[in-house]
Amino acid sequence: MAKSQEAIIVNRHITLNQNQIMLSAIEVFSEIGYMKATVKDITTRANVGHGTFYHYFKNKNNLLDQLVDELFEKVKHNIEPKTLPENLYETMKDEARRILDFYYQNRGILLALNEAMMVNHHYKEKWLELSERLFKRIERDIKGSMKKGYCHNMNVDVTIRALACMFEGYGNYIMWQPSSPREIEMTAESLTDFCYKAVFKLKA
Structure with missing residues (x-):
């Protein structure tokens, strides 16, 4: 996503994969809405597997x-x-x-x-x-x-x-x-x- 549209994640302890998932989630939420978005939508956009997602987050x-x-x-x-x-x-x-x-x-x-x-x-x-x-x-x-x-x-x-x-x-x-x-x-x-x-x- 364009960095001009979303402020950079400020927590320096967040890993690159975690940051990518979070930024991709923002994109997905913006496009189809939070309620319609699925974990699969987010991982596909972030180009990571479900296992990587659940390593950092319990759920959406x-x-x-x-x-x-x-x-x-x-x-x-x-x-x-x-x-x-x-x-x-x-x-x-x-x-x-x-x-x-x-x-x-x-x-x-x-x-x-x-x-x-x-x-x-x-x-x-x-x-x-x-x-x-x-x-x-x-x-x-x-x-x-x-x-x-x-x-x-x-x-x-x-x-x-x-x-x-x-x-x-x-x-x-x-x-x-x-x-x-x-x-x-x-x-x-x-x-x-x-x-x-x-x-x-x-x-x-």
Whole structure:
């Protein structure tokens, strides 16, 4: 599969065969769906035998569990704050782009998780955990800005939840309707314009 579409597996302890199976599974899940995918579909795509698959994974669910674990590791790399520009608007746009990029780069796993949670409560909890991490990220930014007097008077919790839902909602759209990097950049700018004007005090 194209590495531009899925973020690289970040756990260095994963072997080449295991990595190939995981990446091939993402491809298969993206093409035919998690529920329809079989172990045979995955091993055929990965060009490995069933024995190799079962050496690393108990079953298809266990494979998805490991993919989701990797996904949460990627949250630290894609969404957690990095060294950012001093300009508040540029800071917001950079973070908006990274959030949207996260959904784009990991859409295969997210689509599988979205499908699996419809029939398994375990995966619904995983999805909610991912949503909550996004909420906490935005919460920290907004509350930090409020302490500095940058924001309008507002119901903080409602505002933060609304912004988190907006980004998650557009992230879900990107999952189902993949966008080009240029489109993601333009979307990040549009969402930033909306948030910046609604939440922050603008200089005259």
